[in-house]
Amino acid sequence: MGDRNGGPSTDDRRTSRRRFVLAAGTLVDSIGIASCTTSEPEREEATPTPSPSPTEPEPETETPAETPEPETDPPGEKRPMGEKYPDLRVVSTDPPVAEAASRETYTRYRTPIGEHYIVNHYDTPVLDADDWTITLTGLPGSDAEITMRELRREYSTTTITHTMQCAGNGRAYFEPEISGFSLSFGALGTSEWTGTPLRELLEAYDADAEAGWLMVAGADHPAGESVFARSIPLWKVLEDCILAYEMNGTPLPLEHGHPVRLVVPGWFGNNSVKWVGEMAVTDSMLIGEERARYQEWQQNRYRVLAAGEEADHNETIDRFDTWDQMEANLADEIDYAPYVYDQPVKSTIGHPGEGTIRLDRRGAEIDVVGVAWAGDERVERVEVSDDGGDTWRDAELVGPDRGAVAWRQFRYRWAPDPGEYRLVSRATDERDRTQPRAIAAPERGFRAIDDGDYPWNQRGYGSNAYLPLGVDVRVER
Ligand SMILES: Nc1nc2c(c(=O)[nH]1)N[C@H]1C(S)=C(S)[C@@H](COP(=O)(O)O)O[C@H]1N2
Numbered sequence: 178m179g180d181r182n183g184g185p186s187t188d189d190r191r192t193s194r195r196r197f198v199l200a201a202g203t204l205v206d207s208i209g210i211a212s213c214t215t216s217e218p219e220r221e222e223a224t225p226t227p228s229p230s231p232t233e234p235e236p237e238t239e240t241p242a243e244t245p246e247p248e249t250d251p252p253g254e255k256r257p258m259g260e261k262y263p264d265l266r267v268v269s270t271d272p273p274v275a276e277a278a279s280r281e282t283y284t285r286y287r288t289p290i291g292e293h294y295i296v297n298h299y300d301t302p303v304l305d306a307d308d309w310t311i312t313l314t315g316l317p318g319s320d321a322e323i324t325m326r327e328l329r330r331e332y333s334t335t336t337i338t339h340t341m342q343c344a345g346n347g348r349a350y351f352e353p354e355i356s357g358f359s360l361s362f363g364a365l366g367t368s369e370w371t372g373t374p375l376r377e378l379l380e381a382y383d384a385d386a387e388a389g390w391l392m393v394a395g396a397d398h399p400a401g402e403s404v405f406a407r408s409i410p411l412w413k414v415l416e417d418c419i420l421a422y423e424m425n426g427t428p429l430p431l432e433h434g435h436p437v438r439l440v441v442p443g444w445f446g447n448n449s450v451k452w453v454g455e456m457a458v459t460d461s462m463l464i465g466e467e468r469a470r471y472q473e474w475q476q477n478r479y480r481v482l483a484a485g486e487e488a489d490h491n492e493t494i495d496r497f498d499t500w501d502q503m504e505a506n507l508a509d510e511i512d513y514a515p516y517v518y519d520q521p522v523k524s525t526i527g528h529p530g531e532g533t534i535r536l537d538r539r540g541a542e543i544d545v546v547g548v549a550w551a552g553d554e555r556v557e558r559v560e561v562s563d564d565g566g567d568t569w570r571d572a573e574l575v576g577p578d579r580g581a582v583a584w585r586q587f588r589y590r591w592a593p594d595p596g597e598y599r600l601v602s603r604a605t606d607e608r609d610r611t612q613p614r615a616i617a618a619p620e621r622g623f624r625a626i627d628d629g630d631y632p633w634n635q636r637g638y639g640s641n642a643y644l645p646l647g648v649d650v651r652v653e654r
């Protein structure tokens with residue numbers, strides 16, 4: 178891919194077309210795709226790239242798409258999504274929703290802005306950073322108005338590499354079909370988010386560290402519509418949440434929350450409220466009359482509801498791992514429907530994608546590469562299967578290790594004979610929890626967990642089942 182923006186970048190590091198030497202065990206930003214090319218069916222006669230033999234040094238592989246980040250000088254430019262983000266597959270234009278169009282996104286460590294999914298429930302607001310303020314209430318003293326200048330100048334600046342995934346990623350694989358944005362594998366990305374640690378800000382205003390929750394609300398709702406707001410437990414806010422104003426070293430693009438968004442590391446994307454306008458320290462989650470217009474997205478929408486269940490409203494809960502809540506619900510240890518918070522362990526193959534691979538000689542190897550993440554937990558292991566999950570082989574964890582909330586890359590050297598394969602990957606986290614097999618039928622409810630499957634749920638949230646995420650590959654010689 179070329180330089181779409183034409184003009185020179187402000188940051189040479191981003192535009193320099195770095196080359197990465199691929200050697201076994203070397204940490205690379207982009208895992209090279211060795212040996213073979215995946216060709217579209219109609220381009221089958223394309224000459225395959227010669228395969229290196231294992232004893233020869235591997236060729237230098239250019240990063241497939243070191244695309245420059247789009248120019249996003251505040252307040253940025255609002256353009257049709259398909260035009261502004263040609264590497265995304267547009268799922269909806271009103272509101273704007275788009276996911277990574279190609280699995281190649283998951284061969285790279287850092288997701289370029291142009292390949293990072295977008296999920297907006299309302300139209301993208303255009304806000305002016307220069308006179309933007311965040312109202313902070315629920316303090317022992319008087320309410321505060323925080324300017325962008327204060328956020329940038331008066332506290333330390335932190336950068337977090339965070340793997341964000343929409344709770345609806347994988348919704349397209351639910352049967353019966355679920356209405357709502359039909360996202361498959363691409364509502365997932367890992368960016369570097371830079372901003373102010375909320376701990377410092379809250380301490381500066383003497384916020385009560387014993388209060389249970391922080392309410393964070395976006396400014397994107399049209400008049401009269403429910404406010405996009407989330408209640409985040411204060412322990413998590415104080416641990417690692419930031420108010421971010423940069424993404425991958427550039428000012429936040431409009432669609433990603435310009436001028437400021439919350440980032441809740443490791444948790445599903447719905448928690449990372451964009452266009453933050455209001456925050457309040459509270460004793461309970463958003464509930465009751467007082468903030469009636471703020472509750473929809475906290476109490477009703479982002480809940481894992483089995484068929485026929487209704488969302489109950491709660492003042493407080495004490496488990497935040499989404500999968501733990503599902504298990505606890507099944508075991509009758511909790512009586513509330515799970516809230517969508519921490520992400521369960523999952524992996525996604527980046528290469529090869531669906532299609533035909535030509536081998537140029539017997540024994541040629543294909544690198545099966547991808548990413549694996551587990552929310553607040555570390556990934557312990559990734560396995561790959563070429564027979565739809567009947568037999569498994571360990572993949573290597575490679576590339577940067579930036580802590581639990583950022584994905585790991587994996588690589589498996591595959592030496593297939595000609596034939597047809599269903600490639601799948603399965604990750605396991607540090608608590609030995611692994612990906613379920615398939616998405617169960619609605620009738621199974623949360624009992625699906627006992628069968629090794631993922632529970633079907635009304636809004637198609639949170640699936641980490643490995644089978645539907647697999648790729649069909651045909652190998653020819
Ligand atoms: N104010 C506001 N914040 C929001 C949303 C929204 O619609 N409004 N969408 C949420 C959802 S569902 C997701 S998955 C992430 C997506 O962030 P991204 O578009 O930067 O990838 O933002 C979250 N924050």
Ligand SMILES: [Mo]
Pocket residue numbers: 296342343344345446447
């Ligand atoms: Mo989402």
